[in-house]
Amino acid sequence: MGTSTFRSAVVRTPNGPDSIEIVDVPVVEPGPGEIRVRIAAATINPVDLAVASGFFHTAGLIDQPERTGLGMDFAGTVLAAGPGADLAVGARVAGAVIGFDRDFGTYAEQLVVAAADVAVVPDDLELVDAATVPINGLAAAQIVDLLGDAPASADRLLVTGAAGAVGGYLLSLARDRGWQVTGLARAEDEEFVRGLGADFTTHAESGWDAVADAAALQEQAIPLIRDGGAFVGVRPNGEPPTERGITTTAVDTTPNGPRLAELLARTASGELPARVHAVVPLEQTADAHRAVAKGGVRGRYVIEP
Numbered sequence: 001m002g003t004s005t006f007r008s009a010v011v012r013t014p015n016g017p018d019s020i021e022i023v024d025v026p027v028v029e030p031g032p033g034e035i036r037v038r039i040a041a042a043t044i045n046p047v048d049l050a051v052a053s054g055f056f057h058t059a060g061l062i063d064q065p066e067r068t069g070l071g072m073d074f075a076g077t078v079l080a081a082g083p084g085a086d087l088a089v090g091a092r093v094a095g096a097v098i099g100f101d102r103d104f105g106t107y108a109e110q111l112v113v114a115a116a117d118v119a120v121v122p123d124d125l126e127l128v129d130a131a132t133v134p135i136n137g138l139a140a141a142q143i144v145d146l147l148g149d150a151p152a153s154a155d156r157l158l159v160t161g162a163a164g165a166v167g168g169y170l171l172s173l174a175r176d177r178g179w180q181v182t183g184l185a186r187a188e189d190e191e192f193v194r195g196l197g198a199d200f201t202t203h204a205e206s207g208w209d210a211v212a213d214a215a216a217l218q219e220q221a222i223p224l225i226r227d228g229g230a231f232v233g234v235r236p237n238g239e240p241p242t243e244r245g246i247t248t249t250a251v252d253t254t255p256n257g258p259r260l261a262e263l264l265a266r267t268a269s270g271e272l273p274a275r276v277h278a279v280v281p282l283e284q285t286a287d288a289h290r291a292v293a294k295g296g297v298r299g300r301y302v303i304e305p
């Protein structure tokens, strides 16, 4: 690798893990308010598999003539700061690049990103752990914003996909707003769910005041909610049809540096989970995607580019 290029995992003709290639791309200097980061860790999320499969290309939501970048979450160190970017070279930071119609991603040795969108990683948190937090921690925090404060006598919240990344954060964060939380997950996930202070079920009956649908059960979740209750989903612009006065919304996660800093601090203290299944080099991205596609993985694959 020359000093003027860096390696990045991309898809040119998206067709699942087999289509993932490692290419050299030119180094870009940070503009005003931006930083250039040496990525130490990039998390594999379910959405990255959908990008690599061509799902969003087919849907007309990605239009990249040459290549599409992979990966949203990252943690690393600042290599260079553009004018007005208030972060020192060498600072340890984490963040997420949101959206997927782009020719760069975080499965790469470097990234240029807005300084306002990242947070400094606490000294006692490893970058590999920090990289698992941004997109899913912020998604959970913003789902809780959509739920709002629990009404005093209608505070029973069901979190679906409670053993997943978003679901795990929700178990903890929803309590901050007064919700009595029950996690819906597989039988083998009981210890994890209860360990975060939530009740546990493998099979939810109807009557919940609200559902936070991190498993993307979508229309299957609506019958679980009482008349006039609330549904918050994870598919923006894809809320299921409503009935019986149920309100439906969906999170569309946005970057938020200060909020991310809070989530990282709560991860460093052990209050929020940091679950890493395996750490792999950039060359093993395709294999890691294949493993995630099989389902049932708990904790994240993290790429060390």
Ligand SMILES: NC(=O)c1ccc[n+]([C@@H]2O[C@H](COP(=O)([O-])OP(=O)(O)OC[C@H]3O[C@@H](n4cnc5c(N)ncnc54)[C@H](OP(=O)(O)O)[C@@H]3O)[C@@H](O)[C@H]2O)c1
Binding pocket: 045, 046, 047, 135, 136, 139, 160, 161, 162, 163, 164, 165, 166, 167, 184, 185, 186, 214, 215, 216, 217, 234, 235, 236, 251, 252, 253, 295, 296, 297
């Ligand atoms: N809109 C946004 O801005 C945004 C942001 C972040 C994430 N998301 C979306 O949020 C969703 C959750 O993300 P994630 O990273 O948390 O995914 P994840 O870690 O894969 O978690 C999903 C969990 O749901 C479980 N699950 C699926 N169907 C289930 C069922 N019928 N009963 C019980 N458990 C079930 C899965 O278990 P198994 O593995 O055993 O199937 C898994 O534990 C994804 O769809 C993701 O794309 C959206």
